[in-house]
Amino acid sequence: MICLIALIVFAVLGIFSAKYRKLTAEAFDCVFRKMTFRKCQTGLDTRLKVQLSELFMRFNPRVGRFVFKRFELLSWLFTALFVWSLVAAGIGGYNYWMYGNCNGPNSQSFCIFDPTGQNQGSSGLDQKCVVPELANGALTLEGVDTDFFITLKEGKDEVVFFGCYACQYTRKAYPTLRKFFEQENVTVRFVPFPTHQESVFITPIVNCLGQQNPEKVMAFNDLLFATPVEELNNATMWSALSTVGANASDVMACSEKNSTQVWSALQREEALKTGIYGTPLVFVNGEPAVGPLPYRVYKRMLS
Amino acid sequence: MNRTDFPAIRNGIAYFDSSCVSLKPQSVIDVMNAYYTDYTACAGRSSHAWGEKVTAEMERSRETLAKFFNVKSQSVSFTRNTTEAINIVAHSTKGCVLTSDKEHNSNLVPWLRLKNQKRISHFILPTDENGISMDTYESLLSKQQISLVAVHATSNLDGMSLPIKEMAKLAHKHGAKVLVDGAQAAGHKEVDLKSWDVDYFACSGHKMLGPSGTGLLYAKDPDSLEPLMLGGETVKETWLDRYELEDAPHRFEAGLQDYAGILGFGEAARYLQKIGLSKIEKHCGKINEEITQLVSAHGMRILGNRNSEKRGSITSVIPNKMKIHELNLMLSNAGVYTRSGAFCVHSWFNKHNLPGAVRFSAHLYNDDSDVEKARAALDRIKGLL
Numbered sequence: 001m002i003c004l005i006a007l008i009v010f011a012v013l014g015i016f017s018a019k020y021r022k023l024t025a026e027a028f029d030c031v032f033r034k035m036t037f038r039k040c041q042t043g044l045d046t047r048l049k050v051q052l053s054e055l056f057m058r059f060n061p062r063v064g065r066f067v068f069k070r071f072e073l074l075s076w077l078f079t080a081l082f083v084w085s086l087v088a089a090g091i092g093g094y095n096y097w098m099y100g101n102c103n104g105p106n107s108q109s110f111c112i113f114d115p116t117g118q119n120q121g122s123s124g125l126d127q128k129c130v131v132p133e134l135a136n137g138a139l140t141l142e143g144v145d146t147d148f149f150i151t152l153k154e155g156k157d158e159v160v161f162f163g164c165y166a167c168q169y170t171r172k173a174y175p176t177l178r179k180f181f182e183q184e185n186v187t188v189r190f191v192p193f194p195t196h197q198e199s200v201f202i203t204p205i206v207n208c209l210g211q212q213n214p215e216k217v218m219a220f221n222d223l224l225f226a227t228p229v230e231e232l233n234n235a236t237m238w239s240a241l242s243t244v245g246a247n248a249s250d251v252m253a254c255s256e257k258n259s260t261q262v263w264s265a266l267q268r269e270e271a272l273k274t275g276i277y278g279t280p281l282v283f284v285n286g287e288p289a290v291g292p293l294p295y296r297v298y299k300r301m302l303s
Numbered sequence: 304m305n306r307t308d309f310p311a312i313r314n315g316i317a318y319f320d321s322s323c324v325s326l327k328p329q330s331v332i333d334v335m336n337a338y339y340t341d342y343t344a345c346a347g348r349s350s351h352a353w354g355e356k357v358t359a360e361m362e363r364s365r366e367t368l369a370k371f372f373n374v375k376s377q378s379v380s381f382t383r384n385t386t387e388a389i390n391i392v393a394h395s396t397k398g399c400v401l402t403s404d405k406e407h408n409s410n411l412v413p414w415l416r417l418k419n420q421k422r423i424s425h426f427i428l429p430t431d432e433n434g435i436s437m438d439t440y441e442s443l444l445s446k447q448q449i450s451l452v453a454v455h456a457t458s459n460l461d462g463m464s465l466p467i468k469e470m471a472k473l474a475h476k477h478g479a480k481v482l483v484d485g486a487q488a489a490g491h492k493e494v495d496l497k498s499w500d501v502d503y504f505a506c507s508g509h510k511m512l513g514p515s516g517t518g519l520l521y522a523k524d525p526d527s528l529e530p531l532m533l534g535g536e537t538v539k540e541t542w543l544d545r546y547e548l549e550d551a552p553h554r555f556e557a558g559l560q561d562y563a564g565i566l567g568f569g570e571a572a573r574y575l576q577k578i579g580l581s582k583i584e585k586h587c588g589k590i591n592e593e594i595t596q597l598v599s600a601h602g603m604r605i606l607g608n609r610n611s612e613k614r615g616s617i618t619s620v621i622p623n624k625m626k627i628h629e630l631n632l633m634l635s636n637a638g639v640y641t642r643s644g645a646f647c648v649h650s651w652f653n654k655h656n657l658p659g660a661v662r663f664s665a666h667l668y669n670d671d672s673d674v675e676k677a678r679a680a681l682d683r684i685k686g687l688l
């Protein structure tokens with residue numbers, strides 16, 4: 001068993017040093033028993049067993065003796081662990097490719113391929129959350145009334161985008177998503193979902209714009225996501241609305257109406273039915289993806 | 304004993320693999336170096352000062368070794384090792400050959416080949432931890448009409464020696480000749496070939512403090528043997544259709560020889576003689592007794608007789624739990640160099656269905672510090688053995 005591990009380890013080290021290439025060949029022979037074993041030759045497995053046991057013996061004689069006595073068992077264990085970690089690494093690699101994350105769709109756990117966690121970040125469960133009680137839900141669109149969502153574009157595949165204007169991760173994801181919305185044949189429905197206090201006031205404004213000029217919401221979003229968070233205020237709204245060619249005073253007046261507030265609250269309730277716990281959350285054909293992910297991940301979810 | 308003469312163990316290694324190859328004293332190394340640095344030349348053919356010096360030194364080595372074994376120098380030919388010497392004898396052998404069941408491959412395989420070629424019949428003399436039965440031996444000699452008895456003087460497997468003098472006497476009584484594989488006896492004890500009265504004797508310089516790749520063949524009657532190899536130095540004269548063989552011992556020394564080695568071999572014999580073979584035998588016996596006590600205390604199985612006096616300077620052991628190569632490596636890592644495996648006596652291990660053994664083989668340079676090192680190494684792995 002130890003030879004199998006040795007074969008893999010030496011094969012890797014052999015890339016850098018000729019010494020290990022020789023050992024790799026020996027380990028290969030040991031694994032596949034090509035070598036007709038001679039009585040007077042000390043096999044690689046014996047050498048490794050003795051060297052490793054001695055190593056432990058130097059540090060603690062009892063541990064060394066235990067390693068020597070149970071070497072076969074230990075090498076089986078290590079081989080199993082080794083194979084398991086190889087499989088796990090393979091799965092991790094696959095997940096990273098498929099979901100932009102080694103741990104499967106929408107995991108928040110550490111991923112070696114994404115050590116800074118760029119692809120997994122989503123705000124929602126931190127102190128800045130508007131709804132701290134949000135928990136991990138099974139993300140789904142089933143039973144959710146999409147009439148509350150703003151349709152930005154019509155196409156073949158169905159994309160629903162929950163974003164928060166003040167959330168750094170939504171901001172990070174936005175350029176990729178924007179490209180995705182533009183380049184692919186998709187219907188895009190947008191739901192303003194503030195996870196940060198600074199953007200709560202924008203929800204009724206964008207909802208009003210959505211009701212009055214839905215075709216202008218995409219351009220409005222472009223402007224808002226490009227505006228620094230600290231500059232997200234009423235004045236910026238006025239100017240953004242004017243820039244996209246909307247009637248700013250109508251939209252602003254609408255946003256202050258009680259009915260708009262009620263509508264926005266219902267919209268949020270509907271959004272919560274998805275199990276949302278953070279932004280950005282994107283559904284592509286019903287399949288959820290949390291956090292800023294690579295383009296290929298969104299594209300893979302298309303039909 | 305004279306440990307400081309051996310530069311290889313200045314670093315404190317406990318070298319217990321002398322049955323494979325012994326260490327060389329500085330004087331042997333110096334003699335070899337002198338050949339390479341001062342007078343590198345051919346012997347027996349170049350009439351310049353260097354050539355003459357090499358010729359003279361080579362013959363001096365021959366004389367030294369002849370004296371060492373108490374025989375005439377014309378009967379001593381240089382070979383590369385024991386194996387070559389035995390093969391020279393085998394090359395000229397017909398009839399029925401008797402070997403023991405504990406021979407080194409060098410003294411088994413040549414006979415097996417001749418047997419397969421149907422040039423000889425091969426018989427086996429059984430051995431046990433008490434040696435051989437002289438009755439069985441004599442009955443084989445007479446019943447099988449043995450023409451050659453080819454046996455070891457001392458076994459490299461367990462260090463046990465055969466009663467060569469008595470065996471030779473009986474063999475001659477039954478009209479058989481005797482070839483002795485003296486690889487493990489030479490340099491360890493007094494070997495008086497005149498007194499043993501054997502017909503052929505083979506040994507290796509590298510097991511008796513000499514350089515690697517040196518050996519000799521003693522033939523009481525060299526004319527009874529055909530050279531194994533022919534070429535330069537083996538002939539007096541050649542014509543396009545015939546040749547006239549050189550006299551012994553040169554006829555067995557084909558081609559340019561390992562002069563440095565031969566000179567070193569002679570020096571090794573002088574070195575051994577100066578110390579005295581009986582002193583060496585006693586010293587090695589003492590070390591072997593200490594090793595025997597040590598391995599017995601750890602409950603390991605000893606091959607051959609339990610009494611160390613019967614095992615010269617060799618103790619081969621089989622641990623109870625640990626594998627032989629594991630033990631060997633553990634010892635090696637502790638600076639105690641032994642050998643594990645079948646020691647080229649596979650046939651014996653196969654017969655007894657054993658995997659091999661770990662061998663401690665001592666020589667004059669081993670001392671109590673080596674035994675202590677071995678003791679410490681074994682104590683460390685107590686319980687695993």
Ligand SMILES: Cc1ncc(COP(=O)(O)O)c(C=O)c1O
Pocket residue numbers: 322323384385386387407409410455457458459484486487507518
């Ligand atoms: C008893 C015996 N015979 C023959 C040999 C072969 O010697 P060489 O390899 O020098 O020819 C050995 C070597 O270990 C030996 O121990």
